[in-house]
Amino acid sequence: MEETIKEIAERIKGLRDIAAISVDDMAKMLKISKELYQEYESGNLDIPASILYVIAKRFNMELTALLTGEEPRLHSYALTRSGKGISVERRTDYKYQNLALNFIHKKAEPFMVTVDPEPDEAPVHLNNHPGQEFDYVLEGNLQIILGKHVLILNEGDSLFFDSNLEHGMKALNGKIAKFLAIIL
Numbered sequence: 001m002e003e004t005i006k007e008i009a010e011r012i013k014g015l016r017d018i019a020a021i022s023v024d025d026m027a028k029m030l031k032i033s034k035e036l037y038q039e040y041e042s043g044n045l046d047i048p049a050s051i052l053y054v055i056a057k058r059f060n061m062e063l064t065a066l067l068t069g070e071e072p073r074l075h076s077y078a079l080t081r082s083g084k085g086i087s088v089e090r091r092t093d094y095k096y097q098n099l100a101l102n103f104i105h106k107k108a109e110p111f112m113v114t115v116d117p118e119p120d121e122a123p124v125h126l127n128n129h130p131g132q133e134f135d136y137v138l139e140g141n142l143q144i145i146l147g148k149h150v151l152i153l154n155e156g157d158s159l160f161f162d163s164n165l166e167h168g169m170k171a172l173n174g175k176i177a178k179f180l181a182i183i184l
Contacts, residue, residue, distance in 0.1 A: 006043035140177030
């Protein structure tokens with residue numbers, strides 16, 4: 001995993017250098033501090049999926065290419081068998097499985113997301129990214145912070161929202177929660 005983080009960081013630095021974008025400008029675009037961006041680009045700190053998504057969009061590239069260094073090749077369909085999504089562990093809070101990693105020119109990024117339970121007093125870590133997001137709860141219960149709103153979603157519930165809003169999820173009742181997340 002650590003080697004993968006460093007490879008992704010090197011790709012991001014290379015893209016930034018080729019585009020002649022300063023570290024300051026990149027940090028401003030991502031709405032993070034220069035110091036945090038430098039930690040991401042150095043490969044010393046894991047980069048959240050929301051940040052990777054923004055970077056891929058900025059450089060007009062597939063998220064797959066940023067994550068793997070290879071362009072997606074599938075044009076007609078991408079079949080992902082149960083439990084076989086490509087693991088994209090971009091944050092320690094959630095486990096992501098990309099469900100269409102190798103499909104080229106996707107209009108959406110589908111993920112199976114697993115949220116492990118944490119103590120009730122543990123904070124919900126927030127993030128945001130451009131676009132919209134659709135979440136459908138498959139298992140368990142989720143507390144979702146969405147801007148100033150606190151929502152509880154149960155199995156079968158769904159939420160569609162502007163993902164520019166700060167948002168974060170937390171599994172409830174001491175049990176794992178799984179949801180399908182589609183980022184548009």
